Every structure is written in C-alpha cells, then in structure tokens.
Amino acid sequence: MSAFARLLWGRRDSRATRRAGGPGGVMAGDGGRDGDKTGEGRSYRVMAGDGRPSTTSRRPQSRGWPAFAGHDTGEGAPALRNTGERALAPHSAATVHAAQRLNQGSALLALSVLLDSAVEHYRGSFRNPAMITPLVVSSLTLALSAHGTRDRTPIAHRARQAVAVTAAGTGLIGTGFHVWNVAKRPGRFAWQNLFYGAPLGAPFAILLSGLLGTAAERVRDTPPTHSPRLLGFRAGRFLAVLSGLGLIGTTGEAGLLHFRGAYHNPAMFIPVTLPPIGAALLLGTAASESRGLVPPSRAGGGERPATSRTGRGRSRTPPHPLPLPQGERGRSSVHGITRWWLRGLAVMGLAGVGFHAWGVQRNMGGWRNWTQTILNGPPLPAPPSFTGLALAGLAALGLLEDHPDA
Secondary structure, rough: OHHHHHHHHOOOOHHHHHHOOOOOOOHHOOOOOOOOOOOOOOOOOOOOOOOOOOOOHHHOOOOOOOOHHHHOOOOOOOOOOOOOOOOHHHHHHHHHHHHHHHHHHHHHHHHHHEEEEEEEEHHHOOOOOOHHHHHHHHHHHHHHHHHHHOOOOOOOOOOHHHHHHHHHHHHHHHHHHHHHHHHOOOOOOOOOHHHHOOOOHHHHHHHHHHHHHHHHHHOOOOOHHHHEEOOOOOHHHHHHHHHHHHHHHHHHHHHHHHHHOOOHHHOHHHHHHHHHHHHHHHHHHHHHHHHOOHHHOOOOOEEEEEEEEEHHHHHHOOEEEOOOOOHHHHHHHHHHHHHHHHHHHHHHHHHHHHHHHHHHHHHHOHHHHHHHHHHHHHOOOOOOOHHHHHHHHHHHHHHHHHHHOO
C-alpha cells in the first residue's frame, strides 16, 4: 500500500533531483565534487563545505540515483558515476517512474479482470473452454506488472513485454467472443441482451492492461538522448489520449449496469459523471500540448540557470525561481487541476469496492449467503478499473512535464 501511495501522490520532481544531485547522491552545492569511486563498496572522499576533504565513508551499492558531476567536467552533458549497475540520470529516472505508474495501472486492471472473469465465467459454468484464458493471462499480467512496479532499471523486460502483448491480443479476441454471445441471442443487441448477456466492455479491461504494460516497457527503454515515443507518437500525449478514451469506455459500461439498477442509490451517478470530466481534462491537455503549449518546467522561464565558480571546492548556487508568464501559469494550473482530479478518480475507484460490497449485503442472505449474493450482486472487482486508468493518466502528465518533447 505504501508503494501505491508513493506512485499516486509522490511524483518525483526532476528539477529538485538535479538541484540535490539525485537521491542517494552528494549535493554539489554543499561541498563541490564528490570523490572518486572505483568499485562497489569502495570508499568515497567527499569535499567539505570549506574545501577540505572530509573523512572517507563507505556507501553500499544502491539502486538509487547516483551523484552527477556534469558541472565539474566542463562538458555539456553530465558525467555519470559508475555505481556498479546502470546509472539513472534525471531523464531516465523520469521515464522509469512513469513506467512504474503504468505498471501499477496495468496490475490493477489485470486484478480487476482476474477476479471479475473468475466470478462471471464460474457463473457460466466455463462451458466454453476458452473461458479459462482470461484467468491465465490476467494472472500472468498481474504478476509481471507487479514486478515492474519495483523495477527501477531503464531497460525493457522481455517477459513483461511479451505477456503485455499477449494480454492485449486476448482482449481483442475476448471482445469478439462477447459480441458473438450477445448477437446470437433473440433480439440481438436489445437492451435485455445488453443487460444480461456477456458484458461487451469487460474484455477491454484486459486489452487496456496489455496496452499499458506494453507502453511501460517502451517508455522504460527510452534512450537518455531521446524523448519517449509510442507507435511513432509522443508518449505523453499518446498515453493521455489512451487514458481518456479508457475512462470514457469504462464510464459507458458502468452507466449501462447502473441503468439496469435504475440508479436507486444517488451515489451510482458518481462513476458516470466524474470520470468523463477527467477524460475531458486529459484529452484537452493532450490537445493543448500538441499545439505547442508546454508546461512551465520546460518553457524556459521557470528557473534561472545555476552558476558555478572555480576553486578547490567547486560549488553551484541553487536555481532561483523566476515569475512565470501569464500563459504558462494558466497551463500549470490546468495540469494541477487534472492531476488532482485523477487522484480523486483513483480514490473513487477504491471507494467503489465498498459501495459494491454494501450492494452485495443488500441481497437476500447478505454476506452469510456469499456464494449466491456475489454472483447476483454488483461486481466487486469492477470499480478499481478507474484507479488503474487514473494512474495511467498521472503517468502521462508526468511525462508531459518531465520531457520537453513527450
């Protein structure tokens, strides 16, 4: 739960990372260049604030970000220390963090599909052998996506990518099966069949899970000198559009099932009113960025470049914020509104499980007769789909803010 909270609320600020030298690194402004490191577990000699070398200390190998000394080399690009494993520059750290959020969204969607398909296909007695497929694929997707949320290496994982592509293909094939299930009934696509036939929107959840997992590996594998791309499109805009359309589709399915329930509880209007607004904010953000509007962190007016002075202990003055132009402040506020709205949708998805659990309790026998009421009550695993898509939208916003051309 703590990892989920960090991904939901704790967006790493790449500018703060650069000012501090990166988590686990040495701040250049507090003593200049950190000492040489020749191997894992070797001693570091750090310059004190007055230029005198301090006592050596031993630092264990870490998967965190190393110290950066680009301002010491006199070169344009920062030089990375050898940390015994792949070093993460702020650029790579931003893409890895976005990939972790995408893996988190993919895992939540896979969990929703796993539990929902298990209940619904059990109710259908698994009379079609293919009905076991989404359980297997979603289980694999859940396991590997959970692995991706802890992976901080900026390299694509072949197994995760293969399973994600398989999940996306399973969603497409499953959509065909569900459409055929409804179309073969008398009346074809009549309301009665849409209400009680195979849910047309359900396979799209595993399709979206696979797409988010595939996008996570593509974003993670972005070279430090390139901006992330997906299918030739800018990754931030592509993910914003994908998340927005996913929210619209999920809202449609929730609206159909809540319409079947006659909206007897006013809270049933929440998942059909709030997510479309979040989708509109995401689509509007993608459209504005496509017209060349960039967030303040990349507009050239958000920070004053740091200055350095030469000496035994080189130091850098921390950047000072400059007033932002009116248009950039407006774009920053739009991003802030979108981010908080998506966080609200993520919480809404988790709270929806509680509402559905109460709906199960309202059936005859309540939870004491859970073997029947779970089959006939509102689907417990459905609401977290909104949480998964909200996390994908937050990943898109992070890419748009951390990369000038994403």
